[in-house]
Amino acid sequence: MLGQILDQVFRREAGRVLATLIRQLGDFDLAEDALQDAIARALERWPNEGIPTNPAAWLTTVARRRSIDLARRRKSHGEVSDLAAEAIDVEEGPATISGIDDDRLRLVFTCCHPALAQPAQVALALRTLGGLSTREIARAFVEPEATTAQRLVRAKQKIRDARIPYEVPQREDLPLRIAAVLEVIYLIFNEGYSATEAESYLRPDLCGEAIRLGRLMVELMPDEAEPRGLTALMLLHHARRAARIGADGGIVPLEEQDRSLWNHDEIGEGTALLDAAIALRRPGPYQIQAAVAALHANAPTAADTDWPQIAALYGGLVRHTPTPVVQLNAAAALAMCGRLDEGLDWMNRLAELEWLRDYHLLPAARADLLRRAGRLAESAAEYHRALGGVKAPAERIYLERRLREVTA
């Protein structure tokens, strides 16, 4: 019982404390080691003395004191940065908690700095902001633990040696840098969302982690609309998880999902978050996608889906980010509003692009429209092509079922 409470406290406070320590010490590794020691000390003392009123301040103070010993030892081995060496000489005052959110924001932008490779950004964000262990991250991305560890070491080295700043970017750079942070968070979410392989039960809940990071961004940047948009989008997708895989192990398309299995609390929260984002009157691609997800999630039955509205939203998204994948979704939405031929024509044009040559969802989408049009032979041919490129077993099972239906 106490163990659980302590776990929760550490999970909640570790990110804050680490962010402050990194600023004070100028060294990721030193900050992490010092925090580990402080947590070990807390585990010894808190069960007897009780949890302090301000656990973050307690941990920060103890970790700072501990870092002085650690830094002195490393300094004699010549493996500590100048900044850390200076920091240990500064008179130790009480840990200040004001500005701690600024520290976490600095940490977010440093971890998701474009000068780091994206897999490194993802690993670093999960490690330092999400508090996942190296082992958990390695499992999540199905790679050897040594690979993840190496990735983290290199990223931290580059931050230190190339002096990637530990600061909130300047105003003029902010839109691009926020977009980079949100991209990392969405990448983590999607890694969990399409983790439909057999080994997925081994994964920590990556969708949950991504939503936590999304909420953190909402908390840290309350005046920005897109962090709310992304968090709403993730909540609305995540809310459908219990209905997404059928008894046969295949994915269940939206229109066939049992809507009573959807998590309506999460749908309510996601929808409210989206409303709050829209109220800021700064539209963006995540808000548009969340609006589409909200229309699906709030339709009582598949037949009630407001396809004209969804097609209009996708039209807006195409103007914003005209990538082939966005266009494919827009074409499907158009077809669903009774403009099936126009949707098919659009997809046929997309099929000519080199870009989508190996993208199995394009033939899958065409097969779906041809099936609806009653052109079953053509539909079967497209399902065959989609099956040639599909990797996830859950998608394969679904496509095979459809193929049986159109050839029956």
Added chain:
Amino acid sequence: MKYLILIYGDEKAWVGRSEEEMGKVFGEYMAYSKELALSGAMLGGASLQPTMTATTIRVRNGKTNTTDGPFAETKEQLGGYYVIDVPNLDAALKWAAKCPGAKVGSVEVRPLGIISAADGSVAEMQQ
């Protein structure tokens, strides 16, 4: 912190350029260099002659091997560099993005290591 800005581009692209075009690029670099100098960030820099003028030396077992050309044949070649002193990588990347070469080739940013001139000052070494 000191950073080296390495300017890479296809040097063959210069062949057959009109004097007017060359003059325009030269003007852009002059303006860029002036801006860098006025900001106080500039420690030094130079353009390089084409890689056909390069000679590469390798000493193995005390024996000097001399070969014609750059150390590696690449699609883009090192054509010039700047050494700048700015607070952090973000500031260095800002300057790199302003470099005229970034629009046509690639600009690499590398922090300098601890070994530079005897007193650690590249500027001194340049003079």
